[in-house]
Amino acid sequence: MSRNLLWLSVMALLACSPKRVHEEPILRQGDRVGDTEALVAGVHNQAVVDQARLQDRVDALRAEALSTCQGEICAALTRGELALGMTETQVMAATGTTPEAWSVRRAGPASVLAPAARGMAPRDRNGEVALVQLRNGVVSSYSYYEAQGVRVVQKPRDATAAGRAEALAEMLIREGDELAARGDLDGALNRYDRASVLRPDDPELDYRIATVLDKQLRPVEALIRYQLFLHRLELEKIEARGEAHAKLADAIARARERIMILEKRGS
Amino acid sequence: MLRLSISSARRTLPLFVVAVLTTVALGCSTKKVSRIDPSAVTDLSGKWNDTDSRLVANELIQQSLSAAWARRFAETHGGKAPAVIVGEFRNRTMEHIPVGTFVRDLERALINSGLVQVVASSEERQEVRAERADQQEHARSDSRARLGQELGANYILQGELQAIQDQEGREKIVFYQVDATLIDLESNQKVWVGQHKIKKYIERKRFGW
Numbered sequence: 001m002s003r004n005l006l007w008l009s010v011m012a013l014l015a016c017s018p019k020r021v022h023e024e025p026i027l028r029q030g031d032r033v034g035d036t037e038a039l040v041a042g043v044h045n046q047a048v049v050d051q052a053r054l055q056d057r058v059d060a061l062r063a064e065a066l067s068t069c070q071g072e073i074c075a076a077l078t079r080g081e082l083a084l085g086m087t088e089t090q091v092m093a094a095t096g097t098t099p100e101a102w103s104v105r106r107a108g109p110a111s112v113l114a115p116a117a118r119g120m121a122p123r124d125r126n127g128e129v130a131l132v133q134l135r136n137g138v139v140s141s142y143s144y145y146e147a148q149g150v151r152v153v154q155k156p157r158d159a160t161a162a163g164r165a166e167a168l169a170e171m172l173i174r175e176g177d178e179l180a181a182r183g184d185l186d187g188a189l190n191r192y193d194r195a196s197v198l199r200p201d202d203p204e205l206d207y208r209i210a211t212v213l214d215k216q217l218r219p220v221e222a223l224i225r226y227q228l229f230l231h232r233l234e235l236e237k238i239e240a241r242g243e244a245h246a247k248l249a250d251a252i253a254r255a256r257e258r259i260m261i262l263e264k265r266g267s
Numbered sequence: 268m269l270r271l272s273i274s275s276a277r278r279t280l281p282l283f284v285v286a287v288l289t290t291v292a293l294g295c296s297t298k299k300v301s302r303i304d305p306s307a308v309t310d311l312s313g314k315w316n317d318t319d320s321r322l323v324a325n326e327l328i329q330q331s332l333s334a335a336w337a338r339r340f341a342e343t344h345g346g347k348a349p350a351v352i353v354g355e356f357r358n359r360t361m362e363h364i365p366v367g368t369f370v371r372d373l374e375r376a377l378i379n380s381g382l383v384q385v386v387a388s389s390e391e392r393q394e395v396r397a398e399r400a401d402q403q404e405h406a407r408s409d410s411r412a413r414l415g416q417e418l419g420a421n422y423i424l425q426g427e428l429q430a431i432q433d434q435e436g437r438e439k440i441v442f443y444q445v446d447a448t449l450i451d452l453e454s455n456q457k458v459w460v461g462q463h464k465i466k467k468y469i470e471r472k473r474f475g476w
Contacts, residue, residue: 006433023468033310033321036328045331047348050338054346074360087270118344128453182377 065093080125082132084156086139088113091132095122109136117163121145125166148175169198173205185212203232207251214258223262226255281447313469315364315443321434324372325446331373336449336458337382340421344402350384351377360443370426373447386420413468422449422458440468 021108027033062077068078068089076083084095091113092098101122102113113132115121121128127144134140141154148171176191192209199205210225233252308318308413340349353374356366378385386396399412406412427457433440442464449459 026466027308027318029308029310032304032306033308033318034325035321036325036376039329039332040379043380043382051341051346051348054341058345094396096345096347097343098345101345115343119337119451119454119458120340122343204433235368 007079054098058093061098062087062093065090081159082124082126082139082142082153083159084131084139084141084153086235087137088134089136091139091142094127095124097122110134145227146171148172159266169195171204171209172198174209179206180212185216188212191215201232203229204251207255209254210258214262219262219265223259225258229255230259281414289435309469313439313441313467315360315362317368318366319443319465320365321372322465324369326364327369327373327445327447327461328376329464330359330461331377331378331447331449331459332382334459334461341382348382348384349420349421351422352386353388354423354425356428356447358428360399363432364428366426366428369445373424377403382419386418392417400456420452424449437471441467441469441470443457443467454456 012151065087068072068087073083073086075088077090077094080094080096088095088104088111092102097100100204101116103116105112105114111134113134114129114175115129115226119129123129127146130143130145130150132139132142141152143150144183145150146168150166151164153159153163155163158167161233172191174187176195179185179191180188189209189212192205192212194196196202196205196209206225206229210229213222213225230252302456305317306321310316310318334469339345357372358364358366374385377383399414402411403414419460424447426445429444429446431442431444433442443466445463447461450457
């Protein structure tokens with residue numbers, strides 16, 4: 001009886017012990033670890049062939065594009081920039097791409113070139129191209145991915161530095177408005193401030209900044225901005241350039257009211 | 268009293284003699300050094316070693332060179348190879364592991380494959396920039412390296428090494444996982460992820476060498 005008990009306890013002990021691993025090793029002492037030299041050499045040879053083939057195609061497209069260009073389009077091609085009036089070949093030459101980089105949709109006289117892969121959109125000198133629209137075989141508009149959204153170039157002025165600044169300021173103001181509506185006043189002020197660098201004499205922007213400062217309970221700065229807003233409108237009136245102030249009647253009335261209140265509080 | 272100290276000395280003398288002889292024997296043992304094939308598998312302690320480093324390097328090289336991202340980039344950029352910067356590989360294990368060995372192997376393979384261009388890392392750049400700045404002052408004008416001509420990277424290669432251990436008595440399992448990730452520097456998009464796992468079973472015998 002006691003012997004049986006002893007056997008049972010030994011068995012129980014053995015059952016509790018951890019299970020041994022009996023896997024066959026995949027590498028033993030003295031084995032050799034292979035190298036990847038042959039693989040790297042093979043990939044290198046293929047890469048050289050592929051790159052030469054693609055470079056040939058890009059060069060051919062560039063030669064064709066330059067042989068048919070004129071004036072400003074030739075200059076833009078040389079700089080590596082898109083321009084209105086370019087042909088499809090010239091678009092590829094300006095961006096240094098081949099047709100594989102684009103997804104082309106055609107509908108009658110219009111066609112649209114979109115990047116074949118969003119993460120690898122073609123670029124010109126100014127940025128990442130979002131879309132190129134062609135009408136009757138020439139570019140009628142094109143757009144770039146910018147930090148604040150998509151910037152569209154439809155007129156020659158849009159492609160200049162001033163046009164770009166104008167578009168960026170517009171995008172920043174829109175983003176600021178959205179942030180203000182969500183209650184992120186610091187974020188909104190940041191966007192308006194950045195926009196005011198690009199568009200320094202915009203009374204509407206001053207009014208937006210004044211309103212945000214007023215909401216943030218910063219009366220001194222808000223007062224200055226309200227006064228600046230009215231001052232800029234006066235200047236516009238004197239220069240007889242702005243009928244815009246008529247549209248801002250509400251803003252003007254509100255600004256005057258806030259100035260009075262803030263001045264009273266200050267005194 | 269004197270008798271006691273003599274008897275105690277008699278007892279400790281043999282022990283002392285044995286200790287001296289052992290020390291002399293150990294001191295006289297010959298050291299053997301041999302050059303062996305670097306690709307040979309040599310596991311001594313069971314810790315991370317050169318074999319693990321080579322295995323990781325080989326696997327990551329195979330995975331990275333067979334991935335389509337570089338070819339796709341070249342096709343959408345007129346044959347231009349993407350520029351890659353090798354960032355930090357973090358060792359998140361408790362062991363001291365020099366990750367630089369397999370990272371350099373990977374970097375070398377990427378450069379030699381011609382699929383990508385590799386730009387100097389931030390540490391390397393500091394030295395190069397200092398040298399270039401020095402040239403602007405001291406080098407002959409026709410031999411000066413120009414400023415503002417650096418190649419901006421399209422992607423950054425980062426990674427980490429993690430380990431899990433399990434031990435019971437004289438048996439031990441160590442599991443290493445190496446992850447490498449290639450991230451688009453503009454969009455933060457991960458365009459490629461490479462991974463290699465190593466599992467080691469270490470058993471210490473009770474007797475024998």
